[in-house]
Amino acid sequence: MADLSSASIPPVGPDDHVRGMGEEGLIVYADLGCPRCAGAWQRLNERPGRLVFRHFPVKSKHPRSPALHAAAEAAGLQGRFFEMADSLYADRGRTDDPHLWERAERFGLDLDRFQADRRAERTEARIRRDFQSGIRAGVAGTPAVFDACTLVAVREREF
């Protein structure tokens, strides 16, 4: 049984999805099906320093999210994680399977491998690991942005 009690977010590890150089930067827990994340994505990428992406798909709110995260993870196994994430956020109206295949071909991915990887149990487990680390850190909506281990950005709403 997974331990979901409170814990700081894990330090950046070798299999994290990292864009940019350096030790300083932001860690974002984001949902690839979330319009608010899409809106924030460009601004996050314009900041100097490192950006670490962690999966936080909320299936009940965005039913296609698990498939999108699996596609990004599978693309990442062929070195194209951020190309897939950028494309999914930039074109939110085209997220059905044929659209994912078209992206995979455009990014030069081995399509058979992409298909197998995005449906693999290890891919689901990898995504779930990020999600659970976000839950343990108190992520209560996306995007949730951390500077080191401190949550620095949340949305303010009345209720």
Added chain:
Amino acid sequence: MIAVGEPAPDFTLRNQDGEEVSLADFKGRKVLLVFYPLDFSPVCSDQLSIYQEVKPEISEKGVELIGISIDSAYAHKAFQEKLGIDTTLLSDFEPKGEVARAYGSYIDGAGIANRTLVLVDEEGKVAWTHESPNPGEFPGANVIFDALS
């Protein structure tokens, strides 16, 4: 806010399908009551969506998750369908907020419950509570698992 150790006030409310549900129905099991302000509001939507994602883990702890707000059963049904959740939602509709008042969660003047978690143990006593500082904030699911660990 109701105090830990007190008997949890019993209630009978209608769920999203119009069926009567009583706290006493859950005697012998743990129940987590999630009082929230309003169906369809942004924060409530996020809260119930996130809790839905960890509902299997909450169930593994032997806990039944139940949402309660002042909305009607019809609104609950539509809200449940919109969010794609299967969490039971109870309607504290008439007398308005009576159950929330009994648990000390109702905000007089606002006409809604504050965002409050109440864990009821197998014997029907309050085992743990959490009240948000304001309705705009909700506790992450980690807080629930801290209480259950």
